[in-house]
Amino acid sequence: MSVRELMIVRVRLFANLVQYRPGAKAGQPFDVELAAGSTLAELIAHLQLPRVQVKVIFVNGIGVSQDYVIQPGDEVGFFSPIGGG
Amino acid sequence: MWFLRVNMTDRSAKLEGVPAQYKNLGGRGLTSSLVAEEVPPLCHPLGPNNKLVFASGIITGTPANTAARVSVGGKSPLTGGIKEANAGSSWAQDLPSLGIKALVVEGQPKEKDKFWGIHITWDAAAGKPKIEFFDAAEYTGANLYAVFPKVYERFGEKISIAGCGVAGEFKYGNSGIVFNDMSKRPSRYAGRGGLGAVMGSKGLKWIVLNEKGSPGVPIVDKALFEQGRKKMNDALRTHDITKPKGGLNTYGTAVLINIMNEAGGLPTRNFSSGRFEQAAQIAGEAIFEGNKKRLGQELYNHACSPGCIIQCSNTWHDEQGKEISSCVEYESDWALGANCGIGDLDAIAEMVDLCNAYGLDTIEAGATLGVAMEAGVVPFGDAPGAINLIHEMGKGTPMGRILGAGTGAAGLVLGVTRIPAVKGQGMPAYEPRAVKGIGITYATSTMGADHTAGYTIAPEILGVSGKQDPLSPEGKAALSRAFQATTAFIDTSGHCLFIAFAILDIASGFEGMVEECNGVLGTNWTNDSIVKLGGEILKKERAFNEAAGLTKAHDRLPEFMQTQPLPPHNQVFDISDTALDSVYGEL
Numbered sequence: 222m223s224v225r226e227l228m229i230v231r232v233r234l235f236a237n238l239v240q241y242r243p244g245a246k247a248g249q250p251f252d253v254e255l256a257a258g259s260t261l262a263e264l265i266a267h268l269q270l271p272r273v274q275v276k277v278i279f280v281n282g283i284g285v286s287q288d289y290v291i292q293p294g295d296e297v298g299f300f301s302p303i304g305g306g
Numbered sequence: 307m308w309f310l311r312v313n314m315t316d317r318s319a320k321l322e323g324v325p326a327q328y329k330n331l332g333g334r335g336l337t338s339s340l341v342a343e344e345v346p347p348l349c350h351p352l353g354p355n356n357k358l359v360f361a362s363g364i365i366t367g368t369p370a371n372t373a374a375r376v377s378v379g380g381k382s383p384l385t386g387g388i389k390e391a392n393a394g395s396s397w398a399q400d401l402p403s404l405g406i407k408a409l410v411v412e413g414q415p416k417e418k419d420k421f422w423g424i425h426i427t428w429d430a431a432a433g434k435p436k437i438e439f440f441d442a443a444e445y446t447g448a449n450l451y452a453v454f455p456k457v458y459e460r461f462g463e464k465i466s467i468a469g470c471g472v473a474g475e476f477k478y479g480n481s482g483i484v485f486n487d488m489s490k491r492p493s494r495y496a497g498r499g500g501l502g503a504v505m506g507s508k509g510l511k512w513i514v515l516n517e518k519g520s521p522g523v524p525i526v527d528k529a530l531f532e533q534g535r536k537k538m539n540d541a542l543r544t545h546d547i548t549k550p551k552g553g554l555n556t557y558g559t560a561v562l563i564n565i566m567n568e569a570g571g572l573p574t575r576n577f578s579s580g581r582f583e584q585a586a587q588i589a590g591e592a593i594f595e596g597n598k599k600r601l602g603q604e605l606y607n608h609a610c611s612p613g614c615i616i617q618c619s620n621t622w623h624d625e626q627g628k629e630i631s632s633c634v635e636y637e638s639d640w641a642l643g644a645n646c647g648i649g650d651l652d653a654i655a656e657m658v659d660l661c662n663a664y665g666l667d668t669i670e671a672g673a674t675l676g677v678a679m680e681a682g683v684v685p686f687g688d689a690p691g692a693i694n695l696i697h698e699m700g701k702g703t704p705m706g707r708i709l710g711a712g713t714g715a716a717g718l719v720l721g722v723t724r725i726p727a728v729k730g731q732g733m734p735a736y737e738p739r740a741v742k743g744i745g746i747t748y749a750t751s752t753m754g755a756d757h758t759a760g761y762t763i764a765p766e767i768l769g770v771s772g773k774q775d776p777l778s779p780e781g782k783a784a785l786s787r788a789f790q791a792t793t794a795f796i797d798t799s800g801h802c803l804f805i806a807f808a809i810l811d812i813a814s815g816f817e818g819m820v821e822e823c824n825g826v827l828g829t830n831w832t833n834d835s836i837v838k839l840g841g842e843i844l845k846k847e848r849a850f851n852e853a854a855g856l857t858k859a860h861d862r863l864p865e866f867m868q869t870q871p872l873p874p875h876n877q878v879f880d881i882s883d884t885a886l887d888s889v890y891g892e893l
Contacts, residue, residue: 235564236557236591246595248564248586276546277769282570282874284767284775298568302546304768304807305559305590305618305636306761 225256228293230264237301241270250296262287264297276302307407307524310435312424314508315354315413319424319437324407330827332364334390335798335843336408337379341388342846344410347853351383351500352477352507354414360401360468360513361409363800365822367402367523368531371539373800373822374398374611376468376485382499384479384670384712385729385754387851391496394611394802395485397466400517404428404435415509421446421475423512425461428520435520442511446475449663449700450484450492458490461514467492468513471665474502476702478710479730480670481506484662487610487619493632494610497667498756499731500712523826531825534818538805541815542615545808547770550617554804555607557590558620559636562735563644564589569767569776570874571740572640573733575647575686576676577726577866579873580740584649588639593620596651601627616804622655631655631662637757640735641672646679647686657696664700666710671696673713673732681720724866729754729856738863738879739872741766741776745879746786750861750889752847758803760789764810771810777877783885787893788837795840799823841893848890861886 230253239245255267265275265287277300278285291297308321309328331339337359349355359379366373376398382389401409404426415422421442429436445453450471457467466486473481481502482495505511525531547553553561566572567585574582586592597605600623610619610633621632634655642648642657661668675692678684683705684691698706708719713732717725726733731754738745743762751759762785764770774785796803799819809815820831831839851860867879 233568235568236553236561239591246586247589247591248567277565277767279565279568282568283777284569284773298564300565300568301553302769303553303557303561303565303590304547304764304770304804305554305562306757306763306803 225258227254228257228291229254230291231296232268233298235298235300236303237274238270238299242268257293259291260287261285261289261291261297264291270299274301275299307402307405310406310409310437312409312411312437313413314411314415314510317422317439321434330829331798332366332407333361333375333377333392333798333800334794335839336361337377337390338388338843338847340408340410341379341381342850345381347850348855349381351381351386352503356381356504358411358501358504358508359408361407362398362402364798365826366800367399368525368826370535370613370800370822372542372614372616372802372805374613375800375802376401376496377797378483378496378501380501380504381854382501383477383503384500385731387729387754387854387856388752388847389499389501390753390797391482391498391501392797393485393494393496394614395466395487395494396612397468397485397515399612400466400515402523403517403520404515405521406435409513411505411508411510414507417509421509421511423514424510425514427516428518430519445511447472450665451663454486454490454492457512457514462516464516464518466515469511470502470505471663472700472702473665473710474506476707476710477503477506478699479503479712479715480667480674480710481665482667484665487632488608488612491632493662495667498669499753502665525826526828527825530821534821534825537814537818538809538822539615541808541812541818542805545812547807548616548804551606554616554618557594558607558618558634559590560593560620560634560639561590562636563639564591565767566736569740571737571767571776572644573726573735573737574644576645576680576724577733577737578724580737581874582644585644587649588643588651588654592651593622593634597623600625614802616802618804622651624652631659634658635668637735638668638672641669642675642692645672645676646692648689648692650689653689653693657693660693660696660700664696666696666699669734670712670732673726674709674716677713677717677722677725678709678720680722680724683720725864727755728863729860731755736763737872739867739877740875742779742879742881743774743776743782743785745863746782746881746886746889747790749863749886750786751790752844752851758793760786760793761803761806762786762789764806770807777875779881779885782881783888787889790844791837791840791893793840794843795836798843844893858887
């Protein structure tokens, strides 16, 4: 049985998602350690964010979907539904 | 209902019946049609032949919600083309309640530097509005926060006010038309394009409305209207962005600061980067948390105008819990913050308040300050320096007048090559090199650089109405065209543009908007026909601009956006001229 390697991901939460991490501030980065090859959906589950509330995700400034496979060193930003103008 | 024509040459007023071709129009559709029909395209925008047209939306003044919008139109002194700017205010409801479908201000006084006001009330005996002129000299040259209370004191607490600040009196290209908010602040602006200067050029300081006793707006089919209103309200109350305690009500429009920064599309330090390292400090979340800390409790946002369900207007407070400003919108926050390299919310809020006090458009002010900082007038990040420059605009000093002329003009005077403007109008808070569709809207809109004209940010960044890659040029001309046409109709309906977040995702909400309009007018419009009508409005605006001398060469972004890659994505604006020309070519 093989053991999956771990990797570090830098995460930022925004808007309503901040409430799911006590002490977090919008845009303040924190590091998460998780298994190499994890998807964003797995990271969302790990962070216990309600999946339907995660509306927009940026990885290194590029919009991606929840099935994106995270690469070591990625910077991830999660947003709940927002609008303005 | 009537057209009210006010002639400022001899201070006369007359009511006319509404010609048949205008009966089913309102808002932008009506202002742009009247300007296209009656204003000579080659006239000087500040001369006697320009006209200033006020028209509320089709459903404004009815019980429709999030629908208290008034459009103001004329030839723009900033762009040299047609202009429509709109605002939310009780004023928007009171005008049609008084039976006035459009108010057209014409002519120009022979007396130099004299200002008048107009007071409109309902004459029950005569069954029509009563129009009186008054000398407004005592209100000129002043901070709007100081003179608004005097107008209320003179005419009563139930009035609504439209006016111009000193920026309009000085006839700046950067001057908006101010309307009262729900707390009698001079804070709701039809801001863009220098229409305050058109008002000032006509010697008109105020239009004061008192709708007491007025008949209100007639509704042809009340059952259909109510059916549509319910569908619209259900959509607004359900959608995560527009519902109570949803994204807009909690964080305000400034919630976009962080997401645009993450996307690498937050214009920073005069459009030299797409990321601002202090973005999180000035974002909507920081406003919400900062107010909570300073007030000791959560503060959700309020309505800018009566009947709004979304309620996105915020208020920022100082350490003592005293209000500094309302409202710190995304555009204002960005323009006076990130675009100037300023990461201090207290300073940004103070600048917003000063713009409101002087009658300046915050977007144009911030874009102009960015250019001035590029020229070294004051350094990027110098908040006291920026505040002082806004005061110079308010005082009308030589430097203030240069900056008051707007982004394009100030950039030319100051010898700057990186001038973020289209048709002379400063760009709003989205970087075209990082979000290609909005760049197409900036380039081709009849209004000059204007994000509201075709808000492709919805699918490109926010995941509303589908998802599109912001960095890709593919399909973006068609996307911008579709958004521009739909927007022209929403601006005609009287609804706030923010209903689009809900109704682009919730089909029944879109149907509701169409049914509300059909209910008021007795028309048989469909989803398709209202988009077609929006397209017809755009064509009228486009024809005016062409006759005014604006060509395809004016439908381009500034050269630096095609040659200077923008960090962090290091992209240029790579939309072809053919694609840009197809936006209106295939309308």
